[in-house]
Amino acid sequence: MRILAWLITLSVCVVVTIALGGIKYLQISSAMAAAAAFPPPYETVTVAQVEETDWTPVRRLTGTVRAPQFVNLVADETGRIIELPHPAGSVVEAGDVLLKLFDEDLTAQREAVAAEQKLVSTQLKRIEQLKSQSLASQDQFDTLMARSQSLQAQGAALEARMRRLVIRASFAGRLGIYTQSVGDIMQDGEFLTTLTGLEDERWIDFKVPQGVAMVREGDTVRIFDIDDQLVGEATVMAVADALTAGIRAFDVRAKITGPALRHGELVYVEVRSGRNRNAFRVPNNSVRWNMDGPHVFEIIDAEPDSFQDHTAVLRKVSVLGEQNGEIFLVGDIEGGDRIAVQGAFKLYEGALVAVASPARSGK
Template sequence: MRYVIAIIGLLLVIGGLVFVKGSQISMLMGMGEAMEQAGPPPEAVSTVPATAQTWEASLQAVGTVASVRGVQISGEVPGVVVRIGFESGALVEAGDVLVELDSRVERAQLAASQVTRDLAVTTARRTRELDAAGVEPQAQLDIDESALRQATAQIEVLRAQIARKVIRAPFAGRLGIREVNLGQYLNAGAAITTLEAVDGAYVDFELPQHQRRDLATGLRVRLSVEGAPELDDEGTIVAIEPSVDPSTRMVLVRALVATPQSALEPGMFVRVEVVLPEQRQVVSVPMTAVVHASYGDSVFVIDAPQEPQPGATGPPTGPDGAPIKLARQQFVQLGERRGDFVAVLDGVLAGEEVVVAGAFKLRNNAPVVVNNTEVLDAKLEPTPQNR
């Protein structure tokens, strides 16, 4: 009898445990079905409306800065350097003496030629007086006059040779690195330094052939150097190559930056924006709203709040009480970029609310809760700090 009672008690305990576990499993299954029907929890995102903006038309390119006037200074004749009148990187005016070569031999020859000319002047004057008196024949007068002209010409030759040994700046500008030293023998044509004008700069760039019809001399050009906003400048188009390069199908364009003491230096790489006279209306969104993928670019547009569940008093809300909305994936066709914005040619209308933060974690018709406490401050002309 005692064994029977023990067995019955054990069965009751086991039955109770089975009932409890069954109830827990049933409850968990019910919660799973409810969560499956409710879907995943909403994602928190930030949004802004797509805006209609007026953008000036422009053409984008990259260019190279070239000097308005730039030469390599070199000597015309050989000689030994006896004087250097500049330092590397110095500013000079037109006519400043840069280098002087040894000209002692030429100066001695000049002194001798001046003595010869003085004698020729005296002889020619005496011969003229005798010729006027009818004493000296005309032939002797011609000889003396020719000797005078020859002595004068010889002086001019020597003066020119001496002047060629004094190397001067052909125009005002900034000198490069000095490549000569005192006492050095300088061959004809050997480089001394470079000289670049500082009263402006050229910027040469190329544009595709189909944009040739939009170009004209006098158009304004904006120039910028990546990472160095202090070098930004403006110029105007001064020349357009009349022919298209047959290998690249590009048109060469030259702009002039007339800013005195411009910070742009020859050889620099610059971004060029040619400002066209017309303007156009575009629908733009911040670039952070665009999701790039191999199958195309898209944005997530926020639709109306979800429909309330049967029996509910209102639409579903998130933990903070904000209504749960749906994010619809919309494929778009993008245009040019301007600052933090990109033009949307097709796919989004002005005023539609697009996701700008958190779009990477969304899918089509995903539930979202909008939290715009911290929204990206997108600008057409951003000026980020270089840190």
């Protein structure tokens, strides 16, 4: 009886175990089937088409705008201002008086010298007559002649000093801003204002470091303002033969006509630094970087029965340069390939991809 009871108990345990195992198997099978039916992860991106183009390597250098006619107006003498006939910012003609200092004392001295010179000239005429009659000596004549020459020199010196009290426009131009007023004392060497010519031509002066580029007269360079906006193209008009001591660079001057560039303004000069070469053009946000360098993700057709129609393949590239929101590169890509643009940062090798928009140009 006891053996029978044990056999019944054992049989019941086996049946229960088999039943529980069957239930668990069905649950696991159902879960696996549900997991198999669940869609795999994918990333949504936009794509662009790789374009084959020519790339010219360039370098950006800093340059300074110069007006061909430009001068700083500085006082040559110390004195009180008695005339400032033109307001700041006005246009003046060549020869116009821009500043006049007090000169009445020099005018009086010049008149005194002129009067004495007139007297000496009269005495010289009399001495010459007396000398012809042997009534005057050569010594008297030489003394008066030396005195006359001395007075002429004094008069010339006074005239020079009086000219230095007046500043005139050396060319037609526009005055800058000044703060002096009539009655102020102007010191010798004190800056008054600037005078800039009215012509549209501007010079761009810049330095080219040795080995960066070979610039020659007649070459064309592109000029950009500090906001990176293209101003125009300038023609190289002069290239220095010698390098600047200390920095190993040579001076270059280019000319440009038309743009409203101010004297002394900072600009960027783009010069060619090498020969043209074939390259590929892509949007700048399509290029990614990792420990191995720059790369792009090519979007290709996925295998049959994949959840999405496209997949991502990593292509290594080398960046040549960037311009106007586009990157020029070479590498394991070809013209016409489709690459990820927006959303490329989410991709990895073999990732499934949903294309949010049709392929478009990389421009």
